[in-house]
Amino acid sequence: MGVRPVDRETGWRPAMTMFSPPVRAVSPSDPEAVADRLLDASSRRSYDSAVDIDWDAPQDPDVFYLPVEFVSLYGTPMWESMTHRQRVELSRQEVANLLSRGVWFENTLNQGLLRTMLYQDPSAREVHYALTEIGDETRHMIMFGRGAAAVGAQPYRLSTLEARVVQWMPVAYRGVMLWVAALCGEEILDDLQRKAAHDPAIQPIVAQMFRIHTAEEARHIRYAREGVLRRLERSSRWERFVVGQTNGIAGFVLRRIMYNEEVYRRTGLDPKEAMRQARANEQVNALRREAFQSLYRFMTDNGLMGSIAQRMWRHYGFLE
Template sequence: MTKAPTRLAEEVREQVKDRTSYYGVIDRLNKASVDKHWEAYADIPWDDPEYAIDPEDPRWILTDEDHLGRTEWYRSQPPEVQARIGLWRVATAMKIGLQFENLLKRGLLNYAYWLPNGRPEFRYVYHETTEECHHGMMFQEFVNRTGLPIRGMPRALTALAQVVPWIPLVSTELFFVFVLGGEDPIDYKQRQLLKGGHVKHPLEEAIIRIHVAEEARHISFARHYLKHRVPSLSRPKRQMIALLSPLILGRMARIMLSPPGPMVRHFGIPRDVVRAAYRGGDHRDDLSDSVGKVRDLLAELGLVTPVGKRLWKLMGVWDEPGVRRGQAAGRPAPGAASPDERAAR
């Protein structure tokens, strides 16, 4: 029996002390990608009637887990409107996810282009790129089947984001901070949804379980790459990462967890409702917690400086290392089946 990717990710979180142990981690991640992976159009029964998307299906109605779902305004809407808003939220998260992964894939391939022969990172990067391609196909197919005019990232941000694939040519370490900035918040939120039983529709659940299982490997690689590389960086490069990381992570968390403007305008959600739902203390805690693991890693690597700490606070995503102010980060209960095991059923 092969190790589940999520259990593997837990197993390989030890400190990377030397090149041999770092390469050992990559070997295990490579093996896991071969042993357990999914394909967008082979492992999801898109045409099963149970997986059909009805925009007015009550299973899309937001629960109390979503800050908008807690508001009196939302609860006062007709059930069909509540369902459409909930579906819009899910579809937007998937659209933003595939847009981020598009940038990620291009950056990974830029990184791999310059790797010398024999480096094990090359094979892992291609495994990850292949998996991200299937994630993008899953997400876009879901968005297409909703029939909603989902845009994803704001246009101005999309234009700015086109510099991301070129970051590896300047600093691969900063690029992998960006990777974690996109992957950790959505992983945090999806694990919360699964753990709390908030995902009601089987198609959404199947996509999320596959995504969580494979993202465990991607997050593990990025973390270990930083652990391996950062200690040998020059002081100027470390200072650059320390200053840019909170800006990247704060912005990425908001993109992933905040309500999309087109949805707010389409449904005429009052500004005071949006402010109450997404600018209160609970939402700030969610933002901070969603990047908590990355923040802890950067602190461990000495990349949280006094000036950088002020930037973390300015971006609203600071807390002391190891502290989680909001909800628990959706880890499976002891003895529970891992997400990838459940997805395979």
């Protein structure tokens, strides 16, 4: 099967199907109508990385794999001491780390959705969309794994402790927590990837992966937000309190995803000093705080941002 041609001006490969006119808005209290809309969008705008990405395209060794201002050490004293090729290599390793971590997050989300379906009507359109999303996420896992190989980096594996923790994460994905966990894992990284996808200065193969991912994640974020609103209509005060106070744990998880000593070790840097400078890097931290703002407003507006959670998000660098 051949690769779809690239638009010479935008660098974007066309979708598998044509766009249709916008569908009218529906209430989050009508899950079947929401699911119908999302299923329709999925049928019109879904991608297959096997044909929508030119995996064999050459990569310029002098071109960054992330926008330069997104690289964790950008602007630090260590950055100033690095050669151009070292900086490019750091961006390559950080992309490989992001893709590798994305695989396990999609894995846990799929498990959470599947567990929820055990108690749902298999003929419901809401369940059909959940299965469609699982299909999207499975394709993303393949794309991320193939992407790490394509950029020429070894994938980053979870440690034994991390793997054990991750195995238990889907058990906690119940009720409102399932949808909040999905949003925490998707919205912040989606915002950063959306900005990176349109940067003409990064490697085209990475930009294409980000375009595909953000196009499909837009549906998943809508689905998760609707899930939060729908579940809140019948959730107990205790459930809202627990979710509102504990969602800050996601800040810890996201920081673990974004900073990895092994990334710096593979780049030939002092990992501990690099980690120290990266975490203190105000230029990059400001970008991540900006990426969190939309989710923060949504959570606050719906009574899901408790004082403990706010302190955790602030401690891990996502709030001022």
